[in-house]
Amino acid sequence: MPVVSAFLVHGSPLPFLRPDNPPWRTLDAGYRAAAASLAASRPDVIAVYSTQWIAVLDELWQARPHSRGVHVDENWHEYGDLAFDIRCDVKLTEAIIAATPKFGVRSKAVDYEGFPIDTGTIIANNYLNPRGKLPLVIAANNVYHDWRTTQKLASTAVACADSLRRRVALVAVGGLSGSIIREEIDLATDHIASQADDDWNRRMLELIAAGRMPAILKACPQYAQEARVDMGFKHFAWILGGLGGSYAAAQVHAYGPSYGSGAAVIEFTPGAAKRAAPQRTAAKKSAKRVKR
């Protein structure tokens, strides 16, 4: 198994652009903790799936060797610019593109100057790969792909990495509860949009931290529907697909609001679930410690 670390992270630019805002400090710190863990795992490549890169025809993969520039978010343009410097593992990407038709998904390489790399990918790269030294594989979120297809895309990416002897850090970029605050607020008062959403997010984070896979898989569809989870929580399918369906442990580094919606930074320890028992309690406590 070439996966050396895995992370489910949010793609909101707000904590990155305003890290000192009290409700967002936790998310900023959580991302920085995840960055340290990722660096310690010494990957050769980061395999990113972002819910914010939408595809509707085929599966798209970023294949431009080097992209750099300034991105302005279409929603949060008033909070500033997002510089980015992203390198791609073109060889691995080409191998993945060649492999996906075997399970009925046609893939395409995206190699165009000025391509609008999505905010979520940029935020994840800026936090987790701040000097842009590690190359990325970046997969689009085809909105018509289901949970199973997303898992298959991730497992295929990992298998291709294995064949090329790459050590992989898996990164899934997406949110938790999707209800937002639709009014202008004092940013210092940002909060999860509803108590029900907050309860759902905390319940899922506890399940994930405890590694209770049957309960997690059972809860996911209901969670996705009732908490209006970002893209049906498909980004979690990317993690599970890449990890072979289970993990040894999970730690919630952060949980908090992003203008009403739920955001988290979760680290997964690759490996068989049975080895995780001593850490589950700690992970669960971590989830419970999350401040609102």
Added chain:
Amino acid sequence: MAKGKIVAGYLAPHPPHLVYGENPPQNAPKSQCGWEQLRWAYERARKTLDALQPDVLLVHSPHWNTQLGHHFLGVPHLTGKSVDPIFPNLFRYDFELNVDVELAEACCAEARAGGLVTRMMRNPKFRVDYGTITTLHMIRPQWDIPVVGISANNSPYYLNLREGLGEMDVLGKATRRAIERTGRRAVLLASNTLCHWHFHQEPLIPEDMSQEHPQSFDGYKWDMRMIDLMRRGRTQEVFQLLPQFIQEAFAEVKSGAFTWMYAAMGYPNIPAELHGYGNVIGTGNAVMEWNLDRYGDQLTVHDRPVAA
């Protein structure tokens, strides 16, 4: 200052394929041909727009999707390269446009006074979305008329349809007030496709028109039904059917531009001119015009769709 007015509204869809098919110098990819019926429909619309001599073009685009409120371009001059995130192989367009900031601010203020959350987009590095650019290029490739760009707030998807389109109605009426207050001769552009069922794989040659046809017969029939009503000026029936049309044809008019335009025009019971209809990756697209200028002061402005 004379009172401003809306001289026309156009349903002006934004498939980037149309720019690709036309091969303008601003767009890097080059095609052999493609989507002529729609491109020639836009050629007819260009002529009528030219005759109207508007001061400003206002465009509402579903591909500038905003979460917190309705946003308006607020930078006087914007340039850059717009690459379509879905079809980067077809659309990589060097754009340069001038914004009527005074009118944009007036629209923003009127909509806020009407109870909506609004924002001005002041970041000069902002990349204008491909929907806005495609619609503007197709209707006025000279780029010599200032524009007001308006985002599509996600309310029709986030709230229920009635509430979401209700916001677009308020936005349209606010737009009308702003145009009147600032003395502009304005043209409205609703950047929307009709039936939005589409294919899931692109032909190897994107402009291979032997591969182009309606993705859905039911969707095609819906498009024809709605176009027929619009051509007959049956505005009330159009809006009575709109929720069912949106649901059954997955119509992109859900995103709000169509309702915004109609509300701003005062839901006129006048026949629309169909310049042309065509499919793009199976979706249904109509270029249509409501020429209000032709009716002068005879036109009744309605607060909501009413029977003709």
